[in-house]
Amino acid sequence: KRQGLNRARIDELADFLRGDFDLVPTMGAILTDTYAQLAELTREQRGILDVIDQSPRLIVDGGAGTGKTLLAIEAARRLAREGRRVLFLTYNKLLAARLTTGAATEDYAGELVVRNAHRHFHDVIEASPLADELAQKFDPEKQESFHVLLPELAELAASDSTESRFDALVIDEAQDLLTTRNLDALAQMLDGGFEQGCWYAFLDSQDQALVYARAEQAALERLRQHGVSQRLVINCRNTRPIASQTALLSGSKRRSQARVGGPPVEYIPYREQSGWGGNLERVVNDLRREGVSPGQVSVLFTRRPNEAEAKVLARLGMGPLDDETVPLLGSSALEHITWSTASGFKGLENDVVILAGVDNLEKDWFRGVVYVGMSRARTRLYVLLSEACE
Secondary structure, eight states: OOOOOOHHHHHHHHHHHSOOOOOOOOHHHHHHHHHHHHTSOOHHHHHHHHHHHHOSEEEEEEOTTSSHHHHHHHHHHHHHHTTOEEEEEESOHHHHHHHHHHHTTSOOSSEEEEEEHHHHHHHHHHTSTTHHHHHHHOOTTOHHIIIIIHHHHHHHHHHTOSTTOBSEEEEESGGGTOOHHHHHHHHHHBTTHHHHSEEEEEEOSSSTHHHHOOOOHHHHHHHHTTSEEEEEOEEOSSOHHHHHHHHHHHTOOOOOEEOOOOOOOEEEEEOTTTOSHHHHHHHHHHHHHTTOOGGGEEEEESSOOOHHHHHHHHHTTOEEOOTTTGGGTTSTTOOSOEEEETGGGTTOOEEEEEEEEEOOOSSHHHHHHHHHHHTTEEEEEEEEEETTTO
16 A cells, blocks of 8 residues: 655665765875865965065064975075075074975076085085184084084185175074074175175074074164065964964964864873873874874974983884985885974974973973974874873
């Protein structure tokens, strides 16, 4: 006998034809999708590139994740394509190693030299008659060797050498190099100096300047007298949860605007007596089960691990980030997870970051290091902090 369908029968048939299900995307899909959204140039960044084409001297100030390094290397490449000899300087050795690999993929009409600043000063002196004096006085254990001796001898060496002269200068993470001595040395290496030469300085004058705390206001004002200043506020590296939590923990006064959503930041407290080792192992094992590539994960520390902590990292199959592994960050070619201090990771980034050993949120220096460490993460961020900080 023909019967009409009631609500229960309609639901039964609908469930048979199209059952309910939950979509659970893989971690790899989340990382890929988020990276694609973050990688789009913002209107703000395109505006900076327009200014670069119009102005021979420019200061770009912005917080972490606003694209300073991306714009700096693009500015250097454009100048080298025009046939100029360009010096690209950064304070961070690992960042210099990574950018050197990227810059080498293109043939330029001119020349693009990517260097860590101290290494460059050292090489300029070594090629001069002052090499013997450097060998006698330089002590790698003394900060004065890096911040006084190297720039002073480099200034003298460059003043007598045409080979150390460049047509253009690009400085990334400039807040770590802004001292009068460094600028005096660099002025001798730049055709026209800072007054008439072609130069671009990219810096974070606020939060990241706390880490090394070497920026001199007089040096910054010296640049401002001769260059145009621009600001960056759009965060194109971090998701909104990462950007907001980074600002909260670090006490950042910047209000950068993140564009892309993402998973929440995971805070994992540990007891001071037992340390972060067990929690780190659990997080790493979870990521491995989810199929995340080792190259997509970076473990960062507020300070360098001691001997006992280094053994924990070795047991977990992790190795320190160095000149050989840094070009492989983010790729499947890296076979093990790498670790670094947060300060040593400045200018770099990765899909997943685990910041461990956060045991102080009171002092400015610690908050600066936390800011740098947390802001390195593009998509997933885990913070292993002591119960006292929780």
